[in-house]
Amino acid sequence: MKQIKQIQTHLIISGSFTDPYPTGKIITFCAISQRGDLDYAFHLFQHLPNSSTFIWNTMIRAFAEKNQPIQANSLYKQMLHSGFFPNNYTFSFVLRACAQLTDVFVGRQFHSHIVKLGWESYDFVQNGLIHMYVNCDCVGSARKLFDSSLNLDVISWTALVNGYVKNGQIEVAKHLFDQMPERNSVSWSAMITGYAQVGMFKQALELFNEMQLGGFRPNHAGIVGALSACGFLGALDQGRWIHAYADRNRIELDRVLGTALIDMYAKCGCIDTAWKVFNEMPERDVFAFTSMISGLANHGQSASSVQLFLKMREEGVKPNEVTFICVLSACSRMGLVEEGRKIFESMSRVYGIEPQIQHYGCLVDLLGRAGMLEEATRIVREMPLEPDSYVLGALLNACKMHGDVELGKETVESLMQRSLDHGGVHVLLSNMYASEKRWELLRII
Incomplete structure (x- = not known):
């Protein structure tokens, strides 16, 4: 950038700055190059005495490639108001921005403009339209374009295959894939x-x-x-x-x-190799941490799993819903009641994540394994969500583990009064009665 600014100064002194060709080259470097500066390029662009369609396209492309689709589309509108006409390259960049926005309404507006100006049949534009409709979950519109086209290439075919894969129509995608003339x-x-x-x-x-x-x-x-x-x-x-x-x-x-x-x-x-990969990663996000926390918990290394969760928070990585399921399960296996409670409470208080049914199930399992059956029962009765078979199963397993048949019976009866009837829970209750040889209770289930 230092050298680019020196060249820019030379152009200004020599009076060549008004020529859009060399200034276009400077803007291209600043906007597109990894060593460039998009903000500087935009500032320079705004103060150009003379511009060109190439320069407008470069700026629109830069914003689209830097995942700033709103700015790219806004610049397109400014381009029209400034009296410059878009070409096929303009629309390929604009459609990429629409695909990022997943806004089919805006995309259809651009499509109408493309047809009006006669650019629809160009390869770049056609593939951009197909890709845009696919990203907006409008595979039907993408297929219509595909079927009406006379200039299909591997990019067109791949875009449509991708569309069916996003929509879960895997057999249609495979049928199309098998028909591809080139892959x-x-x-x-x-x-x-x-x-x-x-x-x-x-x-x-x-x-x-x-x-x-x-x-x-x-x-x-x-x-x-x-x-x-x-x-x-x-x-x-x-x-x-x-x-x-x-x-x-x-x-x-x-x-x-x-x-x-x-x-x-x-x-x-x-799990040791997984640890090695984790430690070799130059950057780790919530998904990497969650995967490692889950792996450690599933391999009987619950202590390491909880420690990694704490390290994750220290590094400023925000946990997600799955992370909390994994770490609460680890706390349950280790009997870390206080730690598990704090983690559960931090979900909404610290991270703004409202606990879901799986999180309540983990908390009930944690309390139940520790023998805190009354508190576990209170959680089930007072939770804001209707308990499912997982939550009830965790409670009944705890009742069975600690031999409290009456509490299990009372819990199920209270749920039946609320019209919450889970067949699987009744099986667990029957097994609990049988294991305790309470045959008289089996008759009333």
Whole structure:
């Protein structure tokens, strides 16, 4: 930027600053380059004596690429008011901004303008429209554009495949994928991710292997999807191979990939390797911490799980609803009643997260295991949500554990008076009566 400013000064002194070509180059560097400064580029843009469609496009593109879609769309309107006409490049950037906003109403307005100006048939614009409709969950509109087009390319096909995968129409997506005249790493990865998202993990790994046999290199999304499948299937060897592949190809261990690796290793029983990945991550977010906390709790390392939760708070990472389920479960297994209570209370008081039914279930389980049955019962009766089979099961298991059959019976009867009848709870109650040899009570269930 220091050198760019020197060049700018030279242009001003020489009188060449009024030429939109060299000033356009300066703005491009400032707005687009990773070493640039978008705020400076915008300030410079606002004070240009002469501009061009190229410069307007550059600024719109910069705001779209920096995830500032509102500014990008606002700049497009200013462009029109300034007397400059958009071209196909303008609309490709504007449509990207609309896709980020997921605002189909604004997107349709741009579509109408595109048709009016005659840019709809251009590849960049057409693919931008399909992508925009897909991101706005309007796959039907995207399909109409796709079917009416005479210039489909791999980007068009991949965008529509992605659309059906987001909408959970995996079979339609696969049928379209099989028809593709040409595929690339993005289209393969879209299908792999789609299979993983709907729980078809075996198919995800089969497609991952088929992709490599076809000579395609998996991208970041494909790797994450395959790792997810490995975790659920317990396919440790393939998971390790994917990890080694990412290392060999110098794929950045970002927060998404790191979390996927932690989750895979934890589910495959390699908690130490999961720890190693966690510690190697340059940046860790709530998902990485939650995955590691969950993994530790599920491997009998509840103390480490709670300690990591405390470290997470010290590092300023805000926990989410799942984090609290994991750490409360860890507290329950260790019998950390006071710590668990404080964590539960901090949900709404500190983080503004209202406890849901799963959190109450964890709290009841925590109190019940510790033998604090009266308090656990009070929580069930006073909680603002209707207790489900999980919450009631936690209470009845505690009653069974501590041999308090009468309390279990009273709790279920009071719930029946509130018309809350859970079949599974009655099974638990029957088992409790049978284990205590209270045969006379079985007749009244």
